[in-house]
Amino acid sequence: MSAGPVETGVASLPALLARNARTMGAKTAYREKEYGIWQTWSWADAAVQVADLAKGLLTLGVAEGDLVAISGRNRPALYWAMLATQSVGAVPVPLYQDAAAEEIAYALDHCGAKFAIVGDQEQVDKIADVRDQLPGLRHIVYLDGRGLRKYDHSDLTSYAEVQAAGRAAGNEAELDRRTAALTYDHTCVMLYTSGTTSRPKGVVLSNRNVIETAKNSCDFDSLKSDEEILAYLPMAWVGDFIFSMGQALWSGFCVNCPESADTMQHDLREIGPSYFFAPPQVFERQLTQVMIRMEDASPLKQRMFHHYMDVAKRVGPKLLDGEAVSLKDRIAYRLGNYFVYAPLKDTLGLGRVKVGYTAGEAIGPELFSFYRSLGINLKQLYGQTEATVFITQQPNGQVRSDTVGVASPGVELKISDSGEVFYRSPGVFVEYFNNPDSTADTKDADGWVATGDAGFIEETSGHLRIIDRVKDVGKMADGSMFAPKYVENKLKFYPDILEAVVFGAGRDRCTAFINIDLTAVGNWAERNNIAYSSYQELSQNQQVLDTIQSHVETVNASIAQDEMLANCQIHRFLVLHKELDADDGEMTRTRKVRRGVIAEKFDDLITALYSDAPTIYTETEVTYEDGRKGRIKATLDIRDAKVLTPMTVAAE
Template identity: 55%
Template sequence: MTTPAAGGRTEDRDTFPKLLALRAATGPDRPAYREKEYGIWQTYRWAQVADEVRRLAAGLADLGFRRGDRLIVVGDNRPRLYWSMCAAQALGGVPVPVYQDSVTDELAYVVEHAGARVAIAENQEQVDKLLEIRRRVPVLEVVIYVDPRGLRHYGDVLSYEAVQQRGAERLAAEPALVDAEVARGRGADDAIMLYTSGTTGRPKGAVLSYDNLVWAARAGAEFDGLREGDELLSYLPMAWVGDHLFSYAQGYVVGLVVNCPESAETVMTDLREIGPTYYFAPPRVLENLITQVTIRMEDAGVVKRRLFQYFMTLARRVGPALLDGRRVGLVDRLLYGLGTLLIYGPLKNTLGMSRVRVAYTAGEAVGPEIFNFYRALGVNMKQLYGQTEASVFVTIHPNGEVYSDTVGKPVSKVELRIAESGEVLYRSPGVFKEYFKNPEATNDTKTADGWVHTGDAGYLDERGHLRIIDRARDVGRLNDGTLFAPKFIENKLKFFPHINEAVAFGHGRDFVAVFVNIDMIAVGDWAERRNISYASYQELAGLREVHDLVEGEIAQVNRDLAADPRMAGAQIRRFLILHKALDADDGELTRTNKVRRGFIGERYKPLVDALYDGSRRARIKVDVTFEDGRKGMIEGDMEIRDLAPHPGSGPALPLRKAS
């Protein structure tokens, strides 16, 4: 990665270490990464990054890391962890980022399955897990840490700086060591291994090549006009394919400035300070932001609250049209301008979105109310549809064609096909190579001619946009033939700030029933303003007043469903509020916070049965994992409530056949 060998264009560079060399040669002083530490933003330029990566790569080589080896990377978003991935790739190795909140058993599975000899961890918390794993997974030999706090007296682990020092000494003796390995790299080589979320079983290691990722990075950048110097905040897990594509692959291909927050707790403050031009958030993050806005408005004075409600009503009608370049009357334009001055501008600044040119949401279906809220403010929010197996991009909303009920049109060189069963299939240059050590799963997912089964049910509408109904395995019918799409119903429920999570049941049943998780912050604030006392989540969730609140919001969802001919018969007839929050540590959610529907149905079977046998109350005891890792039990007695269907519901209409 030395400057003399770094000429050429980005189109000629087929691996990330080669692209890094080019960035360091053509723009050595341009900012590449920023990290907030002790309240101060530190900037790293491309030449510095290339030097950091080169010394670390040489240090790894000195520790015996070789072409084809796998490197575990675990921790929050930190420049040094991103650089460690490039250092492994410079030697022909394959980084394997792991979710930082993984419990020890989950992390141990990935270490053993990947056969990783070396791991780099952010801090003491992650080092402790790796050292415990090393005692029972003998393949893991070397543990390296970035943050030295709390690790002074740890033996048999190496600091990041110590490995770089070894690398500097090795380079003094062999100056061409790293450059020679970088030159050997090819676009078809394995670039990364990302473990899928595992909604139905053990995670699978999806192997992506440089060709996959470089194509996807360029295709996405060209689709929405990303340019060198665009800023983004990297706050989502490094083990998630979205972060790898946006923060890493597009960082090198486009020349983005990747900003790493100080901590998970400071993300909103850091977002406001950076003011990114390029933004990504999964639906859960967008929902949480709306919850915070709603709480603040409920606490505001009467005049401010009414002003907010008036201008938001106007924004929902006018904002999306202005974004799409459609005609808007002069009076509405003037009023929207006033709203921008009084409401929309300050609110976007609070959300850190004042400078956003392009924003995406993906990962799971987003409720139209949530999606339209941001577009109403003037944020160019789009939906994209993708998967780990696609190197993210399958479809994106084109400018001027943004609809809340679709996920856009295929990206360049992506082919779409709808199977007879209604399942969406795609083929593109981003299609993954394989599932590591799992040829059977690879063959089940990817056909011999490159088509990938998404597992999602959907269809192409008359505008050429893809519409996703739900996970194919989850879409079903009620006993009267009504279409049952649980995620569609759940997203409508989660639009309300008081509902954090919902799980809908109904396939093969006479009616739809749901579990609800309340949002502790939003409902807690609501209760305190009414002088309602509580001591815990379980106590708050059991209050009659909280049930009344949730019942009213479900009734609103039923009114919305009644207006949809396909879903009118799928109104919610019974519900209960769970006595505990669904948790990834308890296996109820994936590490990307997707509901593991089958697991929940089995774990809470007595509650599901009670929803359908006419019971008025139900009791259950389940295992839980506390924040400190201890195991325990939690028992709860839950009220079950009935709701009358909203007038106007009738027999479900048949689902339109996919084109």
């Protein structure tokens, strides 16, 4: 597995770009919808764009080893910016475009970026806000000049101008020298982790990490140059970097960028990607929308939909896994495909998906099987930034909702005595930037990396199963196991529930905060003529609380069957009056709950959950999108949920 540049033949992503321009120059490499039309660029076009920008960066004085921050929505020009940065021997640092100014400031200061290439005025403003804290930042290049006309342009230049300068006065020889000097061990990219627990850490990935991983993962799913993907997930996320940069350059497939964040679903349908990646939330939102729209459909359509969805649930997954299916079922599935599945898949934009992946969070079994039963080859993978994404993934034909698959090609797995998952692979990161202590804590001398997740390898199938974060798996007062994520995921599988946060470490019983899903519950309220004027009011509606209570009790019943976790049943819960939000620091940008922050912020509510109070009055500070703060006040109901002892389950 120790393929060197000799075997892959290329030592860097710019080298891959040059290879693609040479071997398949006329093939479409990038598309972006702009002015209502899909604009296209071939690999040869892309190579020219990147070269112009790279020469332009030389005129700005970018030196080898400099860090260049990249921030904006997914656009071909920003992917080229990363390639151009690499071409001049500098290191791209993609940042989350929706990060607050202080988060941007932290990242820019921490990595010491000298240059930034950003999408638009919003990003320029965010950097301008914290400019005085960043003495090292020398120049900003922007893509969309709208609203920037009046800005001081002494250290601000448009992307097009930089490219023009590169074309006119660029030092071609110097660019060639720098690109040729790149080796397998040069840094390819630095990505900031989302920081569930602490300050984000800069993960340094080498060309070796990225290229080997791209090669292995393309082989695993036989991805070829004719794949189409939609690049809509944050560019700062390692997944997007691997899919839209690593794999796309390795296989030469086409990267499509949506027109704007709001048009993603529409653009998805127009492109019909063959390789698709989405976190469970995206699939969940799609399914919720389908179900809502079906409820408004005519009775005939509803009956047809439900009839054939039942057929699909029974037959679809078997067909995907290549198991035996009777002729009658095959015919029924064919008919269903004609009447329901194919049109539905087309509407969802998933009609051509050959391989689909979901990761980031556990996916609900119902949700997972819905897509599988339609004949969409949706699989799970388990990964992290430090592994250049891939740790385990599910091979075709061995897909289940409760495991994350087998070790990816080239990855070795081991489970420590404490139950923590460790891995070693060619994708293992080089280091955390300027943080040798953290690097040493995470990666040992032999290259084994601690994931921080507790899990085990299932004996029957050899698949890995993840229970929870090691540090979150706690003990309750009586010493029994406390796995909050496990319970939360079960709750979140209900479409009505958007988020759940379970408490119970060191306590005698478990309690929970619940966030309702405004789309699902709002639609339900509309159909049932329940008036509400705000999220807050809807969240405290008695009927809503009844529904949530029944969900909690069903989850309790299911947890009670597992002897190890029976104590994690939820005794009391409340429905929060606001959505947990990354702007308020309650979640990470990748929408993972920050337990510490929540416990501190809603301290009064937790105290109430562990008392006998039937209601609690609270005031909460909220941050609006533009950074202003406000307060919301609410009186929340606290409900008791029925709890089963493992004994009663056994007796039933």
